[in-house]
Amino acid sequence: MSESGIDRLASLFAEARAEGRAVLLPYLTAGIPSVDASVELFKAMADAGADGFEVGIPYADPLMDGPVIMEAGETALARGVTVAVALEVVMRVVEATGKPVLAMTYVNPVLRRGIDTFFGEVAAAGACGVIIADLPADEAEPFTDAARAAGIGLVLFVAPTTDDERLKTILEADPAFVYAVAEVGVTGERDTTSVNSATLAARIRERSNVPIVFGVGISTPAQARAAARHGDGVIVGTAIVRKVLEASSADVAAEQLSAFVRALCASVHSNNA
Amino acid sequence: MRLEKPDDRGRFGVFGGSFAPETLMPALSELEEAFIDAWADPSFHVELDELLMSYVGRPTPVFHAKRLSEELGFELWLKREDLAHTGAHKINNTIAQGLLTKRMGKPRVIAETGAGQHGVATATACALLDLECVVYMGQKDIERQALNVYRMELLGAEVVPVVAGAGTLKDAVSAALRDWVASVETTHYIIGSVVGPHPFPWMVREFQKVIGEELKVQMPTPPDVIVAPVGGGSNAMGIFYPYVGDPDISLVGVEAGGLGIATGKHGASLGEGSPGVMHGAMTYMLQDEFGQVLEAHSISAGLDYPGVGPEHSYFKDSGLVTYESVTDDESVVAFHRLAVTEGIIPALESAHGLAWIIREASRLAGRTVVLNLSGRGDKDVQQVAALDE
Numbered sequence: 001m002s003e004s005g006i007d008r009l010a011s012l013f014a015e016a017r018a019e020g021r022a023v024l025l026p027y028l029t030a031g032i033p034s035v036d037a038s039v040e041l042f043k044a045m046a047d048a049g050a051d052g053f054e055v056g057i058p059y060a061d062p063l064m065d066g067p068v069i070m071e072a073g074e075t076a077l078a079r080g081v082t083v084a085v086a087l088e089v090v091m092r093v094v095e096a097t098g099k100p101v102l103a104m105t106y107v108n109p110v111l112r113r114g115i116d117t118f119f120g121e122v123a124a125a126g127a128c129g130v131i132i133a134d135l136p137a138d139e140a141e142p143f144t145d146a147a148r149a150a151g152i153g154l155v156l157f158v159a160p161t162t163d164d165e166r167l168k169t170i171l172e173a174d175p176a177f178v179y180a181v182a183e184v185g186v187t188g189e190r191d192t193t194s195v196n197s198a199t200l201a202a203r204i205r206e207r208s209n210v211p212i213v214f215g216v217g218i219s220t221p222a223q224a225r226a227a228a229r230h231g232d233g234v235i236v237g238t239a240i241v242r243k244v245l246e247a248s249s250a251d252v253a254a255e256q257l258s259a260f261v262r263a264l265c266a267s268v269h270s271n272n273a
Numbered sequence: 274m275r276l277e278k279p280d281d282r283g284r285f286g287v288f289g290g291s292f293a294p295e296t297l298m299p300a301l302s303e304l305e306e307a308f309i310d311a312w313a314d315p316s317f318h319v320e321l322d323e324l325l326m327s328y329v330g331r332p333t334p335v336f337h338a339k340r341l342s343e344e345l346g347f348e349l350w351l352k353r354e355d356l357a358h359t360g361a362h363k364i365n366n367t368i369a370q371g372l373l374t375k376r377m378g379k380p381r382v383i384a385e386t387g388a389g390q391h392g393v394a395t396a397t398a399c400a401l402l403d404l405e406c407v408v409y410m411g412q413k414d415i416e417r418q419a420l421n422v423y424r425m426e427l428l429g430a431e432v433v434p435v436v437a438g439a440g441t442l443k444d445a446v447s448a449a450l451r452d453w454v455a456s457v458e459t460t461h462y463i464i465g466s467v468v469g470p471h472p473f474p475w476m477v478r479e480f481q482k483v484i485g486e487e488l489k490v491q492m493p494t495p496p497d498v499i500v501a502p503v504g505g506g507s508n509a510m511g512i513f514y515p516y517v518g519d520p521d522i523s524l525v526g527v528e529a530g531g532l533g534i535a536t537g538k539h540g541a542s543l544g545e546g547s548p549g550v551m552h553g554a555m556t557y558m559l560q561d562e563f564g565q566v567l568e569a570h571s572i573s574a575g576l577d578y579p580g581v582g583p584e585h586s587y588f589k590d591s592g593l594v595t596y597e598s599v600t601d602d603e604s605v606v607a608f609h610r611l612a613v614t615e616g617i618i619p620a621l622e623s624a625h626g627l628a629w630i631i632r633e634a635s636r637l638a639g640r641t642v643v644l645n646l647s648g649r650g651d652k653d654v655q656q657v658a659a660l661d662e
Binding site for chain 1: 282290291292293294295296297298299300302437438443447450451454455457458549550551552553560562563564565566
């Protein structure tokens, strides 16, 4: 693998921009409903048009997540999905789909593994990037350094509550992309479409050309279309995880995700309005 | 060395900091600014001190426990936080944070509670100051502290059960933080201990240090040893802080030994845990080899917490405070003993401190010992009665 994760993420967004479209990055917790089945589900989503993935490394106390992703994490942990097992899922998803994959987790499992060790293992698994939900720019330095050394893109968050001074600090840390929080709140489905996306994107664009990916509260094709209009990409998590948790079998889940991701892609990929 | 305040990254040495979702970070900065502004404003102190005196009942007395002193062979004094309004030290912090909430112009307050003492103290402050109040409480704690649940409701608060995890304090803190991520623009989170992201550990310490400052004035001679129970660690921080660094005074924090350290069912985060990030701060915590937070265990809901305030972690590593533990059983024996010898029913949390003093009596001979009697035991009477049956 000659190209680093950082480079592959940069190419993903550059190509999408050249084509005048946004990318869809579905999230699914590793090992749900089982290790083998979760790899198959990612493959089904790739076949349905997803551009890349977030693979969730489960954590026992996920402060940024709503009840659905919490339940998925608890279930995965109870089934023995450790960091090592989750990274095995990452590796298999990379092999099976050839798409850029990001690992998403929380600070403490990374600290426990050792920051440098963790990023080295993420790179060895073939992932491109890492998202850490409770890591603000203020505490990011040792993580940024380790990520850079491993050629891994570290993603940082910008929220509707982020003020200009913080925004400047976040952008100066040179994230692989900005995870723009579309709703003030934890992950989960919403009935309404975000009213924050346009403003948030404009504030970031004034200062930087960094790719912007919207997440939190995006669960329908209409919401995804609205977010894609203002950014480079869209993350959908809870709606996907819920379908997997509720499906009667892994095959049913695969069929449902396939149809759902197809519908999301139709919205996200045709946003060059 | 004691630190007047954490560094500009909110750290006490390597501990503390702000590991929180970005959505909350601006609110944490806003809170820090509001606190610094209020704490430097004489009018804030006038208002707070007036409420602490006429509403909370401060200063709380120091009581010389003469019968127990005679039995134990040294002088034992009790700092009577159990006599503060609502029955524990928690009110010192909630009144102050309530005033700060008003100053920030936020109409709604959320809080977590374990034993229910902080929930009751928050509900009380919110009733007094006309703030909307929602308290998150673990399902298991709701069952073992039913009286406090009703007290909160009487005071006009909404109590939200938390079924995630083991349904205890850790899960209640997490649920409150999740609420706050969504409600931060209108809501202040009155955290109940010296835990959480910066500036909470520092701010809550400043609001609780009144305990130790009063003690300094009240004791006829300085004590040799000060003992306090440690869950999150706010009562201990409050009584220790003014004395930290004094070479003539030993400070002892007593954690929950639960069913015994060897069983793994305990709440001794400092004694048995390792550094990690929990609830927004770098601190000693109970975690497995993969960095997953472990469930704590204690008979005392207030000590049933797998983390601890980051400044305590700093005190441990710098040797400024010693941390010990006692078991559930030892604390129940101490609970009974204080009741029959002094006519005071202590909270099970406070009984942990007394249990250590009783166990170490021979070592303490001839010394002057102060126990922070952090709360009264009414809330625990039913639970202890059930054990006796």
